[in-house]
Each structure stands twice: as C-alpha cells, then as structure tokens.
Amino acid sequence: MTAAPLLEVRDLEVVFDTRQGPLRALDKVSMSIAPGEILGVVGESGAGKSLTGTAIIGLLDPPGRIAGGSILLEGQRIDNLPAEAMRRLRGAKIGAIFQDPLTSLHPMISVGDQLVETIRTHLPLSATEARARALELLREVGIPAAETRIDHYPHQFSGGMRQRVVIALALAGEPKLIVADEPTTALDVSIQAQITTLLKRLCREHGAAVMLVTHDMGVIAETADRVAVMYAGRVVETGPVEAVTRAPRHPYTQGLMASIPSMQTREAELRQIDGAMPRLNAMPPGCAFHPRCPVVEERCRSSVPRLEATPHAAACWKVAPEALS
Amino acid sequence: MLVFLVKRLLNAAAVMLAVGFLAFMIFRFVGDPVELMLNEQASQQQRDELRVRLGLDKPFVMQFATFIANAVRGDFGISYRNQQDVFTLIVERFPATLELVMLATFLSLVVGIPLGVYSAIRREKPLAKLIQFVSVLGVSLPSFAVGILFILLFSVSLGWLPAFGRGQVVQIGWWSTGFLTHSGRLALILPAVTLSLFQITLVMRLVRAEMLETMRTDFIRFARARGLPDSSVHFRHALRNCLMPVITVTGLQIGNLIAFALVTETVFQWPGMGLLFVQAVTFVDIPVMAAYLMIVSAIFVTLNTLVDLTYALVDPRLKQDAIAGGAGGR
Numbered sequence: 001m002t003a004a005p006l007l008e009v010r011d012l013e014v015v016f017d018t019r020q021g022p023l024r025a026l027d028k029v030s031m032s033i034a035p036g037e038i039l040g041v042v043g044e045s046g047a048g049k050s051l052t053g054t055a056i057i058g059l060l061d062p063p064g065r066i067a068g069g070s071i072l073l074e075g076q077r078i079d080n081l082p083a084e085a086m087r088r089l090r091g092a093k094i095g096a097i098f099q100d101p102l103t104s105l106h107p108m109i110s111v112g113d114q115l116v117e118t119i120r121t122h123l124p125l126s127a128t129e130a131r132a133r134a135l136e137l138l139r140e141v142g143i144p145a146a147e148t149r150i151d152h153y154p155h156q157f158s159g160g161m162r163q164r165v166v167i168a169l170a171l172a173g174e175p176k177l178i179v180a181d182e183p184t185t186a187l188d189v190s191i192q193a194q195i196t197t198l199l200k201r202l203c204r205e206h207g208a209a210v211m212l213v214t215h216d217m218g219v220i221a222e223t224a225d226r227v228a229v230m231y232a233g234r235v236v237e238t239g240p241v242e243a244v245t246r247a248p249r250h251p252y253t254q255g256l257m258a259s260i261p262s263m264q265t266r267e268a269e270l271r272q273i274d275g276a277m278p279r280l281n282a283m284p285p286g287c288a289f290h291p292r293c294p295v296v297e298e299r300c301r302s303s304v305p306r307l308e309a310t311p312h313a314a315a316c317w318k319v320a321p322e323a324l325s
Numbered sequence: 326m327l328v329f330l331v332k333r334l335l336n337a338a339a340v341m342l343a344v345g346f347l348a349f350m351i352f353r354f355v356g357d358p359v360e361l362m363l364n365e366q367a368s369q370q371q372r373d374e375l376r377v378r379l380g381l382d383k384p385f386v387m388q389f390a391t392f393i394a395n396a397v398r399g400d401f402g403i404s405y406r407n408q409q410d411v412f413t414l415i416v417e418r419f420p421a422t423l424e425l426v427m428l429a430t431f432l433s434l435v436v437g438i439p440l441g442v443y444s445a446i447r448r449e450k451p452l453a454k455l456i457q458f459v460s461v462l463g464v465s466l467p468s469f470a471v472g473i474l475f476i477l478l479f480s481v482s483l484g485w486l487p488a489f490g491r492g493q494v495v496q497i498g499w500w501s502t503g504f505l506t507h508s509g510r511l512a513l514i515l516p517a518v519t520l521s522l523f524q525i526t527l528v529m530r531l532v533r534a535e536m537l538e539t540m541r542t543d544f545i546r547f548a549r550a551r552g553l554p555d556s557s558v559h560f561r562h563a564l565r566n567c568l569m570p571v572i573t574v575t576g577l578q579i580g581n582l583i584a585f586a587l588v589t590e591t592v593f594q595w596p597g598m599g600l601l602f603v604q605a606v607t608f609v610d611i612p613v614m615a616a617y618l619m620i621v622s623a624i625f626v627t628l629n630t631l632v633d634l635t636y637a638l639v640d641p642r643l644k645q646d647a648i649a650g651g652a653g654g655r
Contacts, residue, residue, distance in 0.1 A: 059550060087549075090551065106565075155641075
C-alpha cells in the first residue's frame with residue numbers, strides 16, 4: 001500500500017430499514033485496494049462481504065441503503081453519485097462478476113451480442129469493431145473456437161465456459177476494478193482453480209484490481225495479495241495474505257485458519273469455531289465475536305475494539321487497546 | 326424443426342377431427358333435420374325424399390365420413406333460415422369479425438405492453454398505482470356494459486362516432502374491408518376499443534407480473550452491473566424475457582376474441598360471424614351453428630400451432646430442442 005489507493009472504503013455503514021426498525025448490516029467497514037492489487041474479502045455467510053461489494057458497485061436495492069461513511073474511487077466519492085453517473089461508472093470503471101454463471105447471462109441473447117452491447121455502452125466503437133473486440137475477449141478467456149462460439153447462446157456453454165464468458169463481459173469496458181463475488185463457488189472443484197488462475201492472469205494483463213469475495217480461505221491464500229477478514233458486518237483483520245495466513249492475530253482468523261484441512265499435518269478431526277455468527281437483530285454489545293471467542297475477557301463484552309491502522313491490523317482487545325468510539 | 330412441425334400438424338388434425346365429430350352430433354341429433362327443413366304440411370314421400378337427399382338413410386359412420394369430407398371442402402350444407410350456402414354465408418361475415426379482432430389485438434399489445442412495463446419499473450410512482458387500480462375496472466366490467474356506455478357517450482351524447490354497423494366497406498376480391506373508407510374506420514373505433522379493453526388489462530397485468538419477476542433475476546442484475554442503460558435493461562433484456570407468456574396469451578386470446586366477439590358484435594350490430602351465430606341460435610339454424618363451431622375451432626387450432634412455432638423463434642433454447650427431437654411443444 002504505497003501508491004494512492006484505487007478504491008477506498010471508509011467507515012461504510014449499510015442499514016436495512018425493516019418494520020422492526022433499522023438493521024445495521026455493515027458497521028464502519030474500511031478497506032482499500034491499490035491499483036492492480038487483489039484484495040480477498042473472506043468471512044462466513046452473512047458477514048457482509050457480498051454486501052460490501054454490492055455497495056461498491058452501487059446496486060444496493062431498497063430497503064438497503066448506505067447510512068454512513070464513504071466510498072472513494074481514484075479519490076472521488078462514488079457512494080453519493082446520481083444513479084445515471086453511477087451507471088456510467090459500472091462496467092467502465094468497476095466491473096462485476098457474480099456467483100452463478102448459469103443465471104448471470106441472458107438466456108435469449110447470444111454471448112456475442114451481450115458482449116457487443118456491453119462494449120458499445122462504454123467504448124466508442126462501431127458494431128464491427130465491437131464484434132472484433134468481443135471475439136478477442138472470448139479468445140483471451142480461453143473459449144475454444146471463439147469464431148463460432150460467439151454466436152452461440154448461454155445454454156450451449158458449460159458452467160465453467162459460461163463463467164469465462166462472464167469474465168469477458170466484466171472486462172469488456174476495461175474497468176480498473178472488478179468486484180468478483182464468489183466467482184468459483186458455483187463451479188465444479190476441478191474447474192474452480194482454472195477460473196481463479198484465469199481471473200488472476202487477466203486482471204494482471206489488463207491492469208485491473210480485484211476485490212475477491214469468497215468464504216474460501218484456500219482461494220484467498222492462492223490468489224490474493226492482501227486479505228480482509230469480515231465478521232458480523234465488521235472488518236476484524238486485514239493485512240498481506242502471507243502475514244494473515246501464517247500469523248493470524250484476531251482469534252476469529254485464528255479459528256478460521258485452524259479449520260482449513262492441511263496436507264502436511266494429519267489430524268483426526270478438523271478444529272471448528274463453536275457457535276454461530278450472531279444475527280443482525282441480536283448483535284451482542286462489545287466485540288461481536290466475544291460469545292465465541294476462546295480468549296474473551298471482560299472489556300470485550302462492553303466496548304467494540306477498533307481496527308488498528310497498521311499494515312497488518314486486527315480489531316481485538318488482545319492486540320489493540322483503543323476502543324471504537 | 327420439420328419433425329416438430331409434422332407433430333404439431335398431426336396434433337391439430339386430431340383435434341379438428343374430434344371437433345368435427347361434435348359438430349356432426351349436433352347436426353344429426355339436435356332435433357330431426359328433416360322436420361326442421363320441411364314445413365308441417367309436407368307429405369311422407371317428400372320427407373323420405375329429403376331423407377335420402379341428405380344421406381340420412383346411410384349408416385352412421387358413412388354419414389360422419391361424408392360430413393367430414395364435405396367440411397374439408399368447405400361444404401357445410403344449406404342454412405335452414407335463408408336457404409343460402411352456409412360456408413358462403415360465413416365467409417361473407419368473416420372479414421368483419423377478423424378486422425375487428427385484429428384491431429382489438431393490436432390495441433391490446435400497443436397499449437398493454439408499455440403500460441405493463443411502466444407499472445413494473447416505476448411501481449412506487451402514483452401513476453403506476455393508478456394504472457394498476459384502473460386495470461381492475463378493465464378486468465371486471467363486462468363488455469356489453471362498456472359498449473352501451475360508449476354508445477351513450479360517443480354516439481348519442483357527443484355524436485362523434487357511429488353507434489352501429491360497419492360503415493362503407495370496400496370489396497377486395499372476396500374480402501370486404503372497412504379500413505379503406507372514412508366511415509369504415511370511424512365505425513371500427515368503438516367496437517374495437519370495447520373488445521380490446523379486457524385484453525389491454527390482461528396484457529398489462531401479465532407484462533407487469535412477468536417484469537417484476539424478471540427484474541429480480543441474476544442476469545438483470547448482471548446487466549445492470551455492466552452499466553447498460555436502463556432502457557436497454559428494461560426493454561431489451563427484461564421485456565424480452567416476458568414475451569413468451571405474452572405470445573401465448575395473445576395467441577389464445579385471438580381465438581377467444583373471434584369466438585366471443587359475438588357480445589360486442591351484438592351490441593354494435595356488427596355484421597360479423599358472431600352476430601350470424603347469435604341469429605342462427607335464435608332460429609335453430611343448425612348447419613350454421615355446426616359450421617361456426619368447426620371454423621372457430623379451426624382458427625383456435627391454427628393459432629395454437631402458430632404460437633408453438635413462434636416460441637421456437639423467440640427462444641433459442643426451444644429451437645435447439647425442436648431441432649434435437651421435436652420436444653419443444655411446451
């Protein structure tokens with residue numbers, strides 16, 4: 001993190017207005033991504049990692065809304081842009097990849113037409129030029145016989161091939177940042193590694209940074225430069241991926257690392273973190289992790305620990321003494 | 326595609342045969358045709374002669390075969406009431422009904438689809454809620470009531486539009502059209518609007534429901550994530566996905582409109598098939614009723630087949646299925 005960050009999320013708060021009152025789904029989430037960097041965002045279901053991605057691409061649907069904090073892209077605030085201006089950013093500056101390639105593509109429009117449409121939305125190209133570019137993108141993502149495949153419909157592609165098309169679509173407008181929300185979760189295990197490698201290589205070639213949202217610590221370890229660990233709508237630890245995986249500081253990250261099966265050590269049983277993440281309408285006071293924390297102490301139950309401002313930072317009383325105001 | 330087509334056509338032929346049997350049964354067994362055709366003073370000899378001429382002395386199966394063979398050639402016999410060839414009678418009336426129905430269908434699509442899209446994508450707006458509310462009226466008001474109200478307002482009070490008839494028609498071959506004369510066009514307006522009112526609300530509500538469903542899908546979310554303009558997301562991506570049910574319903578409704586235009590035709594004294602049928606029922610003119618039944622079913626079956634074929638054109642997935650093994654008949 002030496003250059004000016006491409007994306008900076010500062011104290012982001014997302015609230016869902018419900019009949020029972022507002023539910024705070026993201027609580028003072030901060031993270032930043034440097035140009036070309038891959039940031040892994042990891043956590044269990046409901047930790048708010050996808051929601052952070054959705055807020056960044058500006059597709060938060062009511063009743064969800066940004067209640068506080070800011071999102072900056074290349075130093076400009078984008079969280080309060082008018083809908084039309086945000087629409088122009090999507091695809092051109094920020095691309096997105098979603099979890100399920102089977103349902104991400106329009107079933108009745110050929111992949112070529114979907115690509116051409118996206119390309120021409122963002123780049124001043126003629127139909128012929130756009131088609132040539134679409135073909136080039138399909139080749140780049142490794143679609144065999146791209147010349148014929150370009151006129152095929154999504155149902156004629158396998159899941160892995162469709163996710164390649166999705167990646168081509170996300171890259172079509174040459175975005176600086178790609179928010180990839182669980183890009184491999186819906187795929188066969190054998191295909192997952194291929195897609196992850198492809199994504200990593202292409203983003204490097206196109207100079208795009210990636211926010212890789214996943215619950216799979218293994219994918220993060222192989223792919224990401226830095227990692228942000230989320231728990232119950234907060235970032236609990238962030239840092240370079242080697243540092244966080246080798247020497248996790250937050251008890252939650254430690255638990256997460258211990259629950260990954262290892263090839264080296266043969267253990268009879270995998271360790272697991274007891275209990276479940278608190279629901280949004282039943283958040284405990286203090287540190288949200290304290291009911292499950294093995295090293296909990298008195299002040300954890302009453303006040304929220306602040307995320308440190310160091311390169312490898314954790315939000316835990318054991319490592320950070322300052323309370324979050 | 327060919328296998329698919331042949332399958333659909335065989336299907337259609339089977340349905341028509343069944344309907345033909347029904348029409349034949351009405352013709353043969355609702356009252357005695359001989360009694361209906363001759364006056365009361367006719368002698369027994371005259372009765373027997375007519376019986377032989379109508380072929381009623383032959384075995385049942387033979388009679389049915391003759392009936393079908395004649396029907397295929399467009400020969401449905403002679404109308405009891407005005408002693409004219411039934412088929413000619415219906416063919417004369419058919420253009421009037423079809424023009425009315427086509428205009429009503431056109432109106433229902435041109436008005437219904439945009440209203441449906443609008444009320445789905447702007448569903449929080451007061452106008453969208455108003456449309457939704459008014460559409461309940463459209464569904465629940467019977468067309469004869471609407472027709473009479475229209476006549477009262479636009480013909481009697483305002484005197485803008487004719488209250489009945491087709492106005493001046495132009496003959497093009499056997500087809501008579503009202504589109505080419507001023508009075509013909511004026512006369513079409515009220516009946517067509519009356520007939521289309523229910524269709525408009527039907528199409529609108531269908532499009533709205535389908536749009537709301539489609540707007541929640543992943544591919545719409547992904548289209549928005551790629552920064553495509555709203556107009557493209559709504560009309561190119563979302564609406565396209567809603568067209569299948571609209572095609573189905575419109576196709577089937579055209580059949581319904583032709584069959585049930587008779588209420589509207591009666592209200593506006595529109596010289597179409599519906600009016601002919603109503604008159605035939607009043608006079609127990611059985612050949613006309615049987616022929617009407619056959620022709621309306623033929624239209625239904627044709628439309629159904631066309632709808633199935635259109636699916637394959639709109640949805641590439643079905644085209645694939647159809648080519649693969651003719652399994653596209655959903």
